[in-house]
Amino acid sequence: MTRLHVTVEGTLFATDKDLLMTHSEYFRALFQSGMRESTQDEIQLQILGAMGFLITLRVLGGERPILSGEEIVQAVECAAFLQVELLTKHLVNLINSDNCLVMYQAAATYGLLELFHTVALYIRDAYELLGEEVHCLPADLLEYVESLLPSTFVAVGAHTPTFEFLEDVSRTMCYLNENQNQWESLGCIPDDASTFLAGVTTLDNKVFIVGGARGASKQVVERSFCYDADSHSWSDFASPHQLRYEVALVGHEGYLYAIGGEFERVALDSIEKYCLSSHAWSFGKELPQAAAGPPCTKTMGRIFICLWKPQEATIIYEYDTLKDDWISLTSFKKMQSYGHFMVGHRDNLYVMRNGPSDDFLRCAIESFNLTTQQWTALPGQYVNSKGALFTAVTRADTVFTLNRALTLLYKVEDYTWTPIKEKAGFNRGGSLHTFFLRLPKKLELTAN
Structure with a gap:
């Protein structure tokens, strides 16, 4: 030195x-x-x-x-x-x-x-x-x-390609027209694409779909797809070396990260990253344990993932993209439930779970602060009589949650989520993928 x-x-x-x-x-x-x-x-x-x-x-x-x-x-x-x-x-x-x-x-x-x-x-x-x-x-x-164009809330349901139902409504990707309080179509995903058990993420105002499965047999989809919101066009790109479904997909600083998943019903511990500039996949350091559909989020320019251990333990890891390493941050014990996902806001990670199974309309939320390294349980239960909380994404200080009956907006402040607005629900069966895109006005007009 x-x-x-x-x-x-x-x-x-x-x-x-x-x-x-x-x-x-x-x-x-x-x-x-x-x-x-x-x-x-x-x-x-x-x-x-x-x-x-x-x-x-x-x-x-x-x-x-x-x-x-x-x-x-x-x-x-x-x-x-x-x-x-x-x-x-x-x-x-x-x-x-x-x-x-x-x-x-x-x-x-x-x-x-x-x-x-x-x-x-x-x-x-x-x-x-x-x-x-x-x-x-x-x-x-x-x-x-x-x-500048504002971010628009977009959703797509779980679609698995079949010859009989090529015009299935589940193929339609839609955006929420907040002024009119109604969902508008952005068109259909490609015929061969699957959002069932797929990794779906956004990066540079594009939507990426990696993996996914066809039908109950879980036949893996071998192609990956990209939707460019600026040009309102779809294209395909190379799939990971290890084909996978039920994969966590994160977009970050010019790369896609495909984390874990399953192949032929066997959980995977591998991670691959796709460079958008070189159009090539490469392997990263394996997960600490194999995981299918692990909850994953990004905040403060960092990637985080939840993994389960025995005795109802949840461990949060950070993936250091520069060092290609997994860092154990914290753990807590909580009865597992059927619904489990995570979102980031500022220096907080919010871990949400629907259930336990005897009360699927109840959603409990715990917050982990990255600065203080402390856990806080959010007060009360996040319940609504019209359906469970299945998905959540953040825009500034607002959290958008969605189910069939309604879109419910919360304001995040001081370890509480305060409901501020109700919007139209998204009437699709099965799981949902939600995200934000900046839609050119001409595309909205075309879609309408």
């Missing part, structure tokens, strides 16, 4: 020169320039804040600090001036309704374009919840937010 002393606002920082060169375009150019500073072991940064530089060093050292308003402004300044992509990613992962307006204006001031666009999309989705605060933005920044 090559030591370097950096003075910022009168504060002296001892750090690793190679670390700065690896992650900062500014330092890489400085030390490769041949100028006098390139050979010095002590330099000064005149225009940055000491707090921002300390945050930069913490992030480069592997920490994930939660930042306040002034810390965010200085961190944005450092990310822009020093050109530190890792810090920019961390800021993107921190976006929430409490800091989005500050972060948006800071990103605009310092020209951090990736953060600027990402936080603008978040504000577009949180527009209603932010209320009058959003109108305090400068006119040009507000205009940019309003020019």
